[in-house]
Amino acid sequence: MNSAPRKTFKNPRAQHDFRSRTGSIVAVGSYVPARVLTNADLEKMVETSNEWIITRTGIRERHIARPDETTSDMAAEAARRAMAQARVKPEQIDLILVATVTPDMLFPSTACLVQEKIGARRAAAFDIEAACSGFIYGLEVGQQFIMSQSCDTVLVIGAEKLSSIVDWTDRNTCVLFGDGAGAAILQNRPGSHGLLTVHLGADGSKGSVLCVPSGGSRNPASAKTVAAREHFIRMDGKETFRNAVQAMHAAAIEVLRRCELDISQIQCVIPHQANRRIIDAVGERLGVRPDQLFVNLDRIGNTSAASVAIALDEAVAQGRIRQGDLVLLTVFGGGFTWGAAVIEW
Ligand code: UT7
DSSP states (O other), X not given: OOOOOOOOOOXXXXXXXXXXXXXEEEEEEEEOOSOEEEHHHHHTTSSOOHHHHHHHHOOOEEEOOOTTOOHHHHHHHHXXXXXXXXXXXXXXXXXXXXXXXXXXXXXXXXXXXXXXXXXXXXXXXXXXXXXXXXXXXXXXXXXXXXXXTSOSEEEEEEEEEGGGTOOTTOHHHHTTBOEEEEEEEEEEOTTOOOEEEEEEEEOGGGGGGEEOOSSSSSSOXXXXXXXXXXXXXXXXXXXXXXXXXXHHHHHHHHHHHHTTOOGGGOSEXXXXXXXXXXXXXXXXXXXXXXXXXXOOHHHHOBOGGGHHHHHHHHHHHTTSSOTTOEEEEEEEEXXXXXXXXXXXX
């Protein structure tokens, strides 16, 4: 009986115990556009008031990109800032992940456009779409590439130009959102525990509660879809609110349980910045002290996938997170999607 000649081959992963590798965030960076849109500005655009917006959402102002400024422009700038912090050169980056619901175009991916803008010629690149939860989804995907030894350096970005999909005639949604980008560089850092654990979840049955109904393969753009304003964000605010509180709380409890941590041991809690009342309800249920909580919603608004990425960078820059600290992220967004992470900084 003839048998095929046995090929000899080398398994590059066999030489190392890949469980000993973990993704650590070695640097962060963020960018928000210069133009600030205040609640007073919105009072001139729709039937609303500064008082309503502050008491119902906690938002005072948000940043809005220039018409010629794209999601990939903001993502690339946040990436450059993180790379400068980490002293990482573009050629060192193995993989670029961009979490966004506002890509520059349907394809190529925003990650490919960023690759070109920052000159990361060696990097693979693709987008992640998990709405406001996208940055945590990206951190987990990036970490898996590092643990499996496929990559040594991964650039994870959350970036949004939500102003391009906001219906500026709809007071229910237009007061909530802003533009911006946040980036993190993941590497295997020996001796550090990095991303201790990440929990992700989704419930596709609630997709229509928060969505942009047209512009995809189901309802391609047409004069009819444009006239019906179907290329803008549609949201059932109350239903989203209820689910956000429940899912962000449950996800946080899950990651704390896995790490056998009590909430009091966490130095910095960064929830998705969508609504101050959601943040406070989640914080109260978890037993978070005010000094543990990081909030920039009042100045930044809801920037979806960029939200916790920008907040993380600001918290580090302000000295709210120091080396060795434990950081808890918990997020929720369209899909529905949600997630939480515990990071040892
Ligand atoms: O990032 C993804 C996750 N997104 C979220 O988590 C957002 C979740 N939802 C929310 O943050 C809140 O539901 C909103 C801030 C969107 C709305 O707050 P609410 O307390 O749920 O208000 P509501 O929708 O029950 O509206 C109360 C009233 C309504 O008037 P009537 O029907 O009671 O007469 C609205 O028409 O407030 C009115 N309203 C406004 N009034 C002034 C809604 N938007 C505005 C506005 N200015 N901008």
